[in-house]
Amino acid sequence: MSGLFGEDELPVQRKVAGHLVGAALGDWDSLEAKAVALECWETDPWAPRRLLEEVRFPTGIVVDPCTGTGVLSYAARTAGYEVLSQDIADWGYPGLTRLADWLGPDALPPLAGQPFTVFMNPPFSRACEFVDQALSLGALEVWSFQRFPWLETGERRAFWDRINCEVVWLCADRATCWLFTVPVEERKGNVPTAHAWFRFLPGPRQRDPLIRRLYKDRRG
Helix, strand or coil, X not given: CCCCCCHHHCCHHHCCHHHCCHHHHCCCCCHHHHHXXXXXXXXXXXXXXXXXXXXXXXXXXXXXXXXXXXXHHHHHHHCCCEEEEEECCCCCCCCCCEECCCCCCCCCCCCCCCCEEEEECCCHHHHHXXXXXXXXXXXXXXXXXEEHHHHCCHHHHHHHHHCCEEEEEXXXXXXXXXXXXXXXXXXXXXXXXXXXXXXXXXXXCCCCCEEEEECCCCCC
């Protein structure tokens, strides 16, 4: 992860893990307990960077509703977008715009009718709700980073039967996500689960999504 962030934008996991103390812990006894409860898993930085080399969002404004340490927000800003970075908790990203619960009544500030794209890595257990909320708020496009098994139906069958997911960019090189509190020096190896970017559009389901591959290096 070295070299991704500027010196003034280092993600929290590269600082002392206990720097968010006292009131910042809220209802939790430790930072780790808070990260587990809120599912704060840090996105592998190459995944948003490479996606943004392959696609262009339809709007100049991007909303990241679960910013975490800012990996997606930083990638979008670097690519030239105006980014609204928000989260239910402050995980230390200096570019955080506001604290807000994406599933609450204050999910999005007024944007004066300006179109926007949602770019996010939401909690896995609430991912369907986050997508539905993004579309209900008027997003022209929604990009959600999730484990590839999210496509497995089971209890999510009704969601996939109705949602308009146009394309899935599968990370053909492994994109490993780590819990926010795991120090960099302990982030070794890869998890056995593949991850992907899922692109959603307004309207009813049209067809099964097209599957494309995304590699760490740009080929061809």
